[in-house]
Amino acid sequence: MTFASDNYSGAHPEILAALVAANVGHEISYGRDSYTERLQDVFRAHFGDDARTYPVLNGTGANVVALQAACDRWGAVICADGAHINVDECGAPEKIAGLKLLPVGASHGKLTIDDVRREAWGFDDEHRARPQVVSLTQSTELGTVYTPDEIRAIAGFAHERGMLLHLDGARLANAAAHLGEPFRAFTTDAGVDILSFGGTKNGMILGEAVVVLNPRLNNGMDYLRKSSMQLVSKMRFVSAQFLALLDGDLWLRSATHANTMATRLAEQIRDLPGAEIGHPVQANAVFVRLPAPVLAGLHEQFSFYDWPTGEARWMTSFDTTPEDVDALAKATSQLVDLTGLRTLD
Structure with missing residues (x-):
């Protein structure tokens, strides 16, 4: 994914x-x-x-x-x-x-x-x-x-x-x-x-x-x-x-959906212990800082880029589904639990 x-x-x-x-x-x-x-x-x-x-x-x-x-x-x-x-x-x-x-x-x-x-x-x-x-x-x-x-x-x-x-x-x-x-x-x-x-x-x-x-x-x-x-x-x-x-609204439908998926993802991630969203989520990108063990675990399941700023960049598109977003958010939450961050928090 x-x-x-x-x-x-x-x-x-x-x-x-x-x-x-x-x-x-x-x-x-x-x-x-x-x-x-x-x-x-x-x-x-x-x-x-x-x-x-x-x-x-x-x-x-x-x-x-x-x-x-x-x-x-x-x-x-x-x-x-x-x-x-x-x-x-x-x-x-x-x-x-x-x-x-x-x-x-x-x-x-x-x-x-x-x-x-x-x-x-x-x-x-x-x-x-x-x-x-x-x-x-x-x-x-x-x-x-x-x-x-x-x-x-x-x-x-x-x-x-x-x-x-x-x-x-x-x-x-x-x-x-x-x-x-x-x-x-x-x-x-x-x-x-x-x-x-x-x-x-x-x-x-x-x-x-x-x-x-x-x-x-x-x-x-x-x-x-x-x-x-x-x-x-x-x-x-x-x-x-x-x-x-x-010549119609396809551009708007597709862009709105991509933006909505990014917002959905940010809302599920922002309150996790150790997570820090680095920039306002206004389009279809989420930049997030996460502990190294969490990122390493996520890389085993999902494809995304590590940005030079030390953040992970997650991009959504016209064909990103709510199920895709929820799967990434759930995996992040589970990895936070495995690292003990939620207990420490």
């Missing part, structure tokens, strides 16, 4: 059905197909009339393309030290895009204006890469969620200094489900200029998208996507998945 990653889950049956339906006849390649054309209207319904969508293969590619669009060759990106672009993309934004990352510490994975201010300087210093973009992750790598007001404040701070705001939205649907807000409330309406929109972690087989909200960033996007090896030849099969996800 796995709680390692929402990437471990299979494809949602409705996504598979959409792929089968799209696998009929011939369509023009490289994004000139009818599915990708219709996808533009669907994304505009979620993000506003100026939104332009560029389907790509994966999340790292989406971030690399988006950051290139928002930066000059001498540009730098301010991000949280635990941001995916900083620690989980093998240096791709720096190697492929040629950009300097300026990571700063962030409480619970969320940047504040004061955090951004630490690196927002030296704009006219030719000896320093110029800060041009602030990159936030929504929901964050630690499962926390920015409110629309928090994003709006950082966007205002960035724009006042000539910087742009990028959002890594690998789990954007989980954030929207937690907030009870439409996507545009904490993106377009909050001042986000460009974002990476995730589908794989919410039931798709593969495929993400770069969504440009600031129209001036569309210039050259087709070339950036191709030269970054993210132009899909049979793009209809990526777009068909997004249509199934977003």
Whole structure:
């Protein structure tokens, strides 16, 4: 049984059905197909009339393309030290895009204006890469969620200094489900200029998208996507998945369920002796500190990652069941009993 990653889950049956339906006849390649054309209207319904969508293969590619669009060759990106672009993309934004990352510490994975201010300087210093973009992750790598007001404040701070705001939205649907807000409330309406929109972690087989909200960033996007090896030849099969996800409420149903399962798990774990939940559980991630013998016992029964912070990371997804959650919680409780922690408590 796995709680390692929402990437471990299979494809949602409705996504598979959409792929089968799209696998009929011939369509023009490289994004000139009818599915990708219709996808533009669907994304505009979620993000506003100026939104332009560029389907790509994966999340790292989406971030690399988006950051290139928002930066000059001498540009730098301010991000949280635990941001995916900083620690989980093998240096791709720096190697492929040629950009300097300026990571700063962030409480619970969320940047504040004061955090951004630490690196927002030296704009006219030719000896320093110029800060041009602030990159936030929504929901964050630690499962926390920015409110629309928090994003709006950082966007205002960035724009006042000539910087742009990028959002890594690998789990954007989980954030929207937690907030009870439409996507545009904490993106377009909050001042986000460009974002990476995730589908794989919410039931798709593969495929993400770069969504440009600031129209001036569309210039050259087709070339950036191709030269970054993210132009899909049979793009209809990526777009068909997004249509199934977003042209209706599948995205919300799946994300809400994943979030609910994480909350259910946290509620059963938080009062166990020796257990400490490290961050607010707002999306589909639970980070918990447990005694080493308990973790060792759990690793024999479940798949999950030990985080560099010393916490275990448990992820839920659209296909996590209440029975799965209850089994993990029960096993944790039993191991706590075996180690004598409950008696000591």
